[in-house]
Amino acid sequence: MMVIIMRKRRIKVSDVAAYVVVILTSIFFLFPLIYFLLIAFKHEEDILNIFATRYTIENFVKLLTEGALGEPPEAIIIRPLLNTVIISSTATVITLVVSLLAAYSVARFNFKGKEALSYFVLGQYMAPPIVALVPLWHITTTLGLLDTHIILIWCYTMFGIPLAFWMLRSFIMTSTPVELEEAALIDGCSRIGALIHVVLPLLRPGMAVTFILTFLFNWNEFLFASTLTATKAYTITVSIAKFGAWLYITWTEMAALCFITLLPVIILAILIQRYIVSGLTLGAVRA
Amino acid sequence: MQLKRKNPPTPFLLILPLLAISLSLFVYPLIYGLYISFYKVGGYYDYGFCGLDNYIWLVNDASFWNSLRVTALFIIFSLIVEFIFGLLLAVVLDKITVGIGIFRTILVLPLATTPVVVGLMFRWMFDTSTGIVNNMFLKPLGLPRINWLGDPLLALITVGIVDIWEWTPFVALILLGGIKGIPSELYEAASVDGASGFSRFRYITWPLLTPSILVAVLFNFMRLIKTYDIVVMLTQGGPGEATWVISYYIYQTTARYMHISLGAAANQLLLVIVMIILNLYIMLYMSKQFR
Numbered sequence: 001m002m003v004i005i006m007r008k009r010r011i012k013v014s015d016v017a018a019y020v021v022v023i024l025t026s027i028f029f030l031f032p033l034i035y036f037l038l039i040a041f042k043h044e045e046d047i048l049n050i051f052a053t054r055y056t057i058e059n060f061v062k063l064l065t066e067g068a069l070g071e072p073p074e075a076i077i078i079r080p081l082l083n084t085v086i087i088s089s090t091a092t093v094i095t096l097v098v099s100l101l102a103a104y105s106v107a108r109f110n111f112k113g114k115e116a117l118s119y120f121v122l123g124q125y126m127a128p129p130i131v132a133l134v135p136l137w138h139i140t141t142t143l144g145l146l147d148t149h150i151i152l153i154w155c156y157t158m159f160g161i162p163l164a165f166w167m168l169r170s171f172i173m174t175s176t177p178v179e180l181e182e183a184a185l186i187d188g189c190s191r192i193g194a195l196i197h198v199v200l201p202l203l204r205p206g207m208a209v210t211f212i213l214t215f216l217f218n219w220n221e222f223l224f225a226s227t228l229t230a231t232k233a234y235t236i237t238v239s240i241a242k243f244g245a246w247l248y249i250t251w252t253e254m255a256a257l258c259f260i261t262l263l264p265v266i267i268l269a270i271l272i273q274r275y276i277v278s279g280l281t282l283g284a285v286r287a
Numbered sequence: 288m289q290l291k292r293k294n295p296p297t298p299f300l301l302i303l304p305l306l307a308i309s310l311s312l313f314v315y316p317l318i319y320g321l322y323i324s325f326y327k328v329g330g331y332y333d334y335g336f337c338g339l340d341n342y343i344w345l346v347n348d349a350s351f352w353n354s355l356r357v358t359a360l361f362i363i364f365s366l367i368v369e370f371i372f373g374l375l376l377a378v379v380l381d382k383i384t385v386g387i388g389i390f391r392t393i394l395v396l397p398l399a400t401t402p403v404v405v406g407l408m409f410r411w412m413f414d415t416s417t418g419i420v421n422n423m424f425l426k427p428l429g430l431p432r433i434n435w436l437g438d439p440l441l442a443l444i445t446v447g448i449v450d451i452w453e454w455t456p457f458v459a460l461i462l463l464g465g466i467k468g469i470p471s472e473l474y475e476a477a478s479v480d481g482a483s484g485f486s487r488f489r490y491i492t493w494p495l496l497t498p499s500i501l502v503a504v505l506f507n508f509m510r511l512i513k514t515y516d517i518v519v520m521l522t523q524g525g526p527g528e529a530t531w532v533i534s535y536y537i538y539q540t541t542a543r544y545m546h547i548s549l550g551a552a553a554n555q556l557l558l559v560i561v562m563i564i565l566n567l568y569i570m571l572y573m574s575k576q577f578r
Contacts, residue, residue, distance in 0.1 A: 018382040025376055026393045029456065033396060035419065036408040048417060098304040105301035117302060124313050126565060128513045130534040131554045134541045135316035135323065158312040161305060191297050220401040222516045223534075227542055237403040241520060244407045251411060258404045269399035273392045276399060277460040281506045285464050285499075 037262065039255035047251055059256040068253035069243050077257060080239040087149055087235060088218035091156035095214050096207065098157065099164035104195055107172040108181075118169070125162035125282060129223055132158075140228055147230040155224045160214040166282035167213070167275075171206030172199065212272045213279040216265060236261050317558075324552035330545025341552035351553065353528050354536035355560075357443060361532060362511045364447045365454070369507060370500075372451065373458025378488070380459065381466045394456035402453070406520020409449045410436070413521075439529035442522050446530050449517050454510065458503045465499025466492060501572045508568070512561060533557055 039047050040059055046052035067073040106114045136155065145151040176199050184194045200207070222237040229238060240261060244254060269276065278285050324341055327334035345351045376394075383390065397405070412419050413435040421432045435445045469492065477487050515534040522530045524539070531539070537557070541550030 015382060018379045021379045022376075022383055022390055025379075026390055029397050029452065030393055032408055032412060032452065033400065036404075036411065048419075048422065050419075050423070098308060101301040102305035105298040109298035109301075111298045114298070117306075120309070121305075124309060126509055126561070127313075127317075128534060128557065128561065130513070130515065130537050131320070131558055132313060132316045134537070134547060134550045134554055135319040136312065137541065138323070138547060139316065139319070154308070154312060158308055161309065165305065216399060220399075220403075222401075222403050222519075223538075227538075237401060237516075240401075240403050240407060244403075244410075244520060245523070254407065258401075258407065261401055262404055265399055265401060266396060269395055270392055273388075273395045276395050277457060277464070280398070280457065280510075281461065281502060284502050284506070285461050 033262075036255060037259050039251055040259040042252060044250070044252055059252045060260075063253050063256045063260075068250055068257070069246060071243070076239055076243060077236075077260065080234055080236040081260070083149065083233055084219060084235040084237075087152045087156065087233070088215055090149075091153045091160060091218050092211055092215045094153065094157045095160035095164050096168075096211055099161055099168055099210075100203075100207070103165050103168035103172055104199065107169055108178070118166075121162050121165050122282065124158070129159065133223065133227060136224075137227055146228060147232050147234075149233050151228050152225060152233060152235070155228065156218045156221060159221070159224075160218060162282060163217070163279050164210050164214050167210045167279055168203070168206060170283040171203055171210070175206060176202045209272050209275045210279075212268050213275060216268050219265060320551040320554050323548050324555050326548050328548045330547065337548075341549050342556070344549065345552055345556065350528055350531065351536060354531045354533050357529070357531055358512070358533045361443060361447055361450075361514070361530075362508065364444070365450045365511055366504065366507060368447070368451050369455045369458045370504065372455045373503065374462055374500075376455065376459035377462035377466055378492070380463050391460070394460060397453045397455075398457050400453070402516035403520055405449065405453055406517040409445075409452070409517075410521050413445055436522055437526055439526055442526055442529050446518055446521055449521060450511070450514065453517070454507065457510075458507055461503040461506070462496065462499055465496045468499075469495045501568075505565075505568060505572065508564070 035050060038052075038055075041055040041057065042052045043054070043056060043058075046054075062068070063077060064073050067076050069076070102117070105111075106118060140146050140151050143151075180202075181194045181198050184198045185191070189197065220237065221235070222241065225235040226238045226241060229235070234242075240254075240257060243249070243257070325336060325338060327337040327340065380387070380390065411417075413421075415421060415432055415434045415437065418435070420435065425431070425433065434441065436442050473491050473495075474487060477491060482490070513534060514532050515538065518524060518530050518532055518535050524531045524535050533553075537550050537553050540546050540553060
């Protein structure tokens with residue numbers, strides 16, 4: 001009897017300890033985000049305190065009507081946000097279409113070099129992006145594509161491919177039974193027809209997850225956006241970096257800008273929370 | 288499972304778009320970069336073919352060696368701390384049943400957060416005079432203000448700390464997946480045999496977790512070598528060249544000083560280094576997994 005009671009108590013103590021540790025670490029990971037984003041709702045004089053007595057949306061109104069740091073709202077937030085939405089979503093759609101076709105091909109056909117293709121795509125993920133930057137920059141200037149949407153869409157498509165390809169490949173292999181397609185083919189459906197009418201409906205959740213993940217990383221991209229754009233096609237991350245590098249920043253407005261940038265990211269991350277790690281490891285870790 | 292091939296060209300047609308994009312934006316730049324690294328070409332000059340001059344210049348460049356040293360220090364520091372914290376966190380998370388979804392969501396947020404925002408956020412928090420770290424945490428303890436981003440070694444550690452904040456959850460969640468995959472019968476059997484908590488970890492969790500550990504370290508390394516955004520936002524490479532990670536060095540050489548072929552040569556050296564490390568690592572991975 002004693003032994004049972006002892007064991008029960010020991011388990012409980014360790015459980016409580018586990019919860020305490022996890023709650024403390026959660027605070028460690030959440031605190032900087034909440035603290036920084038709350039600044040967006042504070043008055044200038046309250047920004048050094050963790051909690052303010054009064055909150056305001058004045059910073060957002062100011063950012064959207066007067067702009068910040070002597071820049072009009074058009075330059076600091078509206079144009080970059082628009083650019084980011086256009087570039088990220090177009091690149092994501094192209095990435096998905098291209099990767100879906102290739103992933104389908106690799107998952108369903110036997111052909112020479114299909115393993116090589118998968119590893120080639122993996123290599124694309126492993127190489128540091130800076131390696132492609134130097135020649136790309138040169139190519140871009142030669143083609144006259146500097147500071148255009150096209151070049152960033154093209155680059156983001158290239159960077160999105162490894163994640164999308166490996167994710168979709170594993171989704172196709174696990175969630176779409178090959179028998180259904182065979183039946184469709186026997187009924188006179190074409191290959192592409194089978195892909196569109198049989199595979200795609202089954203793949204909808206997988207496509208959604210891949211879409212959101214790819215979009216998220218496109219949204220966050222900075223290195224290429226900052227190098228290949230100047231005054232027209234720059235994205236929101238470039239805007240933050242450019243104005244955040246100033247010595248005297250109005251932190252309230254900067255935080256408001258960051259808040260607007262982060263809002264879609266956080267919503268999307270919460271939506272697909274289970275798949276983020278799986279995506280970042282190209283499916284090496286199961287969701 | 289594979290379908291029988293009906294019309295032979297289909298698989299090739301399907302991979303064609305992907306190949307077109309990868310060849311144009313990945314393979315072609317790589318070849319072009321290799322080619323141009325043997326020429327003396329920059330933004331304002333073009334002296335034609337120069338053989339190995341760029342490589343010789345790099346090997347003699349103190350800044351280049353400094354950036355390699357900084358990168359190595361940064362990677363080793365972050366990799367080790369993130370691994371230890373990640374492992375501890377994973378072991379603890381494994382015990383949690385109620386509310387695990389909420390905790391997982393919280394953990395995912397740092398790694399989805401825009402890196403540029405992460406950098407700016409911590410630059411604000413680590414600021415010497417107004418930053419919350421000095422004012423809120425050190426001051427009440429009676430500790431002096433620390434110049435987090437102004438001291439050479441400390442600046443690198445601070446960049447490391449920011450990376451740890453952002454990416455420890457990544458390691459933790461990979462390892463948690465691994466721990467969840469270990470059959471619980473093993474632990475029950477060990478308990479019956481009277482194994483202590485530590486020996487259960489040492490003789491069951493650790494060996495069975497090895498594949499996950501290798502995956503976590505591999506992907507974390509590949510990610511760390513790409514580090515650029517948070518350095519730009521936190522320190523801009525400073526003070527001096529104390530936080531010039533390799534990506535930052537190449538960026539400066541190419542885009543700032545316009546020494547395009549020098550940057551290309553540095554790229555080739557970086558690629559070779561990464562390839563050697565990854566190959567060694569994958570050999571280790573294979574030998575562990577198929578032992």
